[in-house]
Amino acid sequence: MKTEILSKAKLLTLATQEAVSQKDALLLLAFILKTTYSRLFFKKEFLVSDLELTCLKSFLSRRGKGEPIAKILQRREFYGAMFKTTRDTLDPRPETELIIDLFREHYLATQAELQLLDLGAGTGCIGLSLLRYYPNARCCFVDISEKALDVVKDNAEALGVWEQCSFIKSDWFEDVSGSFDAILSNPPYVALGYNLDVETAFDPPVALFAGSDGMSAYARILPQAPSFLKPDGLLYLEIGFDQVQKITQIRTSLQLLKIEKDLAGIPRTCVFQNAK
Numbered sequence: 001m002k003t004e005i006l007s008k009a010k011l012l013t014l015a016t017q018e019a020v021s022q023k024d025a026l027l028l029l030a031f032i033l034k035t036t037y038s039r040l041f042f043k044k045e046f047l048v049s050d051l052e053l054t055c056l057k058s059f060l061s062r063r064g065k066g067e068p069i070a071k072i073l074q075r076r077e078f079y080g081a082m083f084k085t086t087r088d089t090l091d092p093r094p095e096t097e098l099i100i101d102l103f104r105e106h107y108l109a110t111q112a113e114l115q116l117l118d119l120g121a122g123t124g125c126i127g128l129s130l131l132r133y134y135p136n137a138r139c140c141f142v143d144i145s146e147k148a149l150d151v152v153k154d155n156a157e158a159l160g161v162w163e164q165c166s167f168i169k170s171d172w173f174e175d176v177s178g179s180f181d182a183i184l185s186n187p188p189y190v191a192l193g194y195n196l197d198v199e200t201a202f203d204p205p206v207a208l209f210a211g212s213d214g215m216s217a218y219a220r221i222l223p224q225a226p227s228f229l230k231p232d233g234l235l236y237l238e239i240g241f242d243q244v245q246k247i248t249q250i251r252t253s254l255q256l257l258k259i260e261k262d263l264a265g266i267p268r269t270c271v272f273q274n275a276k
């Protein structure tokens with residue numbers, strides 16, 4: 001039952017006390033009231049129950065401590081769809097959408113029965129986004145984290161592509177078998193000890209860190225990928241802002257086809273191709 005009128009002024013006071021912006025406060029309230037930010041934006045007051053107000057105060061306090069909105073609401077938009085995300089998964093990032101764009105550019109609207117491998121799946125945002133565009137494709141989702149794979153399963157069901165999915169808990173390729181048209185991976189690439197911004201610190205360490213130089217995941221993936229790709233198969237790999245030189249020094253029989261920059265002009269996605 002709605003029992004209290006919360007004025008916008010009071011909302012802003014509560015937000016300011018926790019050092020939370022007006023936009024974030026409205027986003028959190030919109031989620032609680034099951035409405036949208038834009039609907040709340042022009043309102044001067046909101047009808048809320050005691051429970052909703054308690055929930056809002058808790059959300060504002062968490063946001064004030066730096067927790068990202070996505071972690072508080074357990075969801076984040078990626079390539080036009082909403083993905084569940086938890087403390088066990090990396091929140092999908094906009095720069096990772098570049099992999100989807102490049103893949104779609106290459107394969108256009110093929111009806112082929114593509115076999116895909118999403119390596120280090122996290123929320124499954126890469127493979128699941130592709131399955132929405134390629135109804136005849138199948139994707140195998142691999143992660144070392146069982147809890148991350150549970151999130152992929154929830155997202156696969158919610159997006160209606162469950163039938164096209166399989167799941168393997170594996171340390172990179174260790175328990176994977178088969179031959180794929182494309183492997184897609186945004187592996188951990190942060191150097192141990194790197195000073196993370198406050199929001200990234202809420203992502204799980206296993207999703208972020210890759211040895212003293214941030215390259216240890218690539219050093220495993222690049223040499224092994226050719227054995228899991230069909231002839232001419234493609235590997236799409238996201239890289240960190242300063243890793244473009246180092247990535248070309250890792251031994252692999254794959255040929256580097258393309259390095260694509262993200263919207264900030266940073267080399268972000270490498271595309272490699274297997275031999276014929």
Ligand SMILES: C[S@@+](CC[C@H](N)C(=O)[O-])C[C@H]1O[C@@H](n2cnc3c(N)ncnc32)[C@H](O)[C@@H]1O
Nearest residue numbers: 090092120121122143144171172186187188207
């Ligand atoms: C940077 S996150 C990317 C998640 C998701 N693909 C995305 O783009 O948002 C890296 C993922 O790799 C997984 N991972 C880390 N080490 C791994 C390993 N040795 N084998 C398999 N997956 C691993 C992590 O659990 C995490 O989900």
